[in-house]
Amino acid sequence: MPDPRVREEHxxxxxGTYGRLTIAARADVHSGNVLYRLHAPHVRGCVMLSPAAAADDPTMPDPGAGELIINPDKFAPAFALHESRPLSVNNIVLTGPVRIAESDSDYRPVRRGKTGRPEWLPPRTHRHARAVLDAVLKTWREREDLDELTSAARRQAAQLFLKTYSAQLSARRETALRAVTAVADAERRVTELHALLAA
Known part of the structure; x- marks a missing residue:
């Protein structure tokens, strides 16, 4: 039975010179993520797009610097059973995440370098990858459920940060309790010493 939280579109x-790109999009309305399975000449694999809100702390002022996050090599658990593989263009595997602002027309996809750090793609592959990702972005921006996906991403971020802050709060309460106990012990000793000197 298909998952009602997952929508699929083709x-x-x-x-142009890079051929025809077929896109199968699977949207997870619970997380706000959309997995795009891509196929074209010299292009294979998947890329996951998420609203930028998925990575933003909801308790902080809105950074306003991001529209979405492109992840060519990491996929949400909801897509684990769908044979997701990293996106490769001209046999070069792309990596991420890449955060894109709404007005950003000059983002740069990257690959993992020999040291494990991201590095720029070779110029020809960069142009090819940009053509592919621009087509995906166009598909993303034409989605009718963007508000729904963004709300879902905010809820996911809220759950993640709630766990983080709850753990921090617990640790800080414990530290504060130890500090209060240590202060009370020091006050008791100082009182005893004053009493001893006054006797």
């Missing part, structure tokens, strides 16, 4: 885009 589209295709002409990438």
């Amino acid at each position: 589209t295709a885009h002409d990438l």
Whole structure:
């Protein structure tokens, strides 16, 4: 039985000299993530797009600097059973995450370098990858459920940060309790010493 939280859509885009790109999109309305399975000449694999709110602390002022996050190599657990594999263009595996602002037309996809750190793609692959990702972004921006996905991403972020802050609060309460106990012990000793000197 299909999961009612997951919606699937299929589209295709002409990438000009790069051929025809077929896109199968699976949206998880619980997390706000959308997994795009991509296929074109020299292009294979998946990329996950998430509203930028998925990574933002809801208790902090809105950074306003992000529209979405592109993850070509890490996928949400909801998509684990769908044979997700990292996106490769010209046999180069892309990595992420890459955060994109709404007005950002100059983002740069990256790959994992020999040292394990992200590095720029070779120029030809960069242009090819941008053509592919721009088509995916166009598909993303035309979605009718963006508000719903963004709300879901905010709820997911709230759950994540709630766990983080709850753990911090527990640890800090414990530290504060030890400090109060230590202060009370020191006050008792000082009182005893004053009493001894006054006798």
